[in-house]
Structure formats: structure tokens, C-alpha cells
Amino acid sequence: MKKEWPVWEVFIRSKAGLDHRHAGSIHATDARMAIENARDVYTRRQEGVSIWVVPSKEIVASDPDQSGELFEPAVDKIYRHPTFYDLPDELKHM
Numbered sequence: 001m002k003k004e005w006p007v008w009e010v011f012i013r014s015k016a017g018l019d020h021r022h023a024g025s026i027h028a029t030d031a032r033m034a035i036e037n038a039r040d041v042y043t044r045r046q047e048g049v050s051i052w053v054v055p056s057k058e059i060v061a062s063d064p065d066q067s068g069e070l071f072e073p074a075v076d077k078i079y080r081h082p083t084f085y086d087l088p089d090e091l092k093h094m
Contacts, residue, residue, distance in 0.1 A: 006055055008034040012042055013050040020052050028053075 005027040011020035023042040028034035034053035042048070062070055 005029050006057070008038070008053045009056050009059060010034075010038040010042055011052040011054070012038075012048040013052075014047055015049050020050065025056065026053075 006029070007025050008028055008031075009025055010023045012023045013020045023038070026034060026037045026041055028037050031053060035051055038051050038053055039048075043051070
């Protein structure tokens with residue numbers, strides 16, 4: 001019986017970006033192989049400066065059907081909205 005390699009989620013930070021974005025998934029036996037496979041598959045044109053890999057089984061997500069319960073409490077906290085703060089013009093990437 002052939003055993004499948006674990007699935008890893010790949011996040012790439014582009015040269016122009018400040019955050020890592022989900023690029024896709026790959027199979028690998030360990031983290032080192034996952035980084036190398038991710039590099040080979042998702043950065044062939046040298047568009048990345050950083051790669052994160054995370055075992056898919058370790059990612060925990062909220063249930064979209066319960067988004068109301070999860071996000072409703074934030075509605076009454078309008079002071080958390082960035083419109084209440086003046087930012088200096090020199091501040092970039094906000």
C-alpha cells in the first residue's frame with residue numbers, strides 16, 4: 001500500500017508585499033521538503049522573498065455558518081474602527 005505524503009499550505013510574501021498570501025497546497029514529507037517544493041512550484045519566476053508552509057491538518061478555521069455569532073460582538077465596538085484615528089501622511093501600508 002502506497003502512503004500519501006502530508007499536505008502543506010503555502011504562503012508567499014511577494015517582493016512588493018508586506019503580508020504573506022496563500023498560494024496553494026503541496027505534498028511533502030517534512031517542513032524542509034515543503035519549503036523546497038513550494039519554492040519550485042510557486043516562485044519559479046523569483047516573485048517571492050519569503051515562504052511559509054504549514055501542515056494543513058494544523059490549520060483551524062471558523063465555521064462560516066456561525067459567522068454571526070463570531071463577528072456580531074464587534075459591531076457595538078465602533079471605537080475599534082480605524083476611521084476614529086488620524087494617521088500621519090508619512091505612515092505607509094495601513
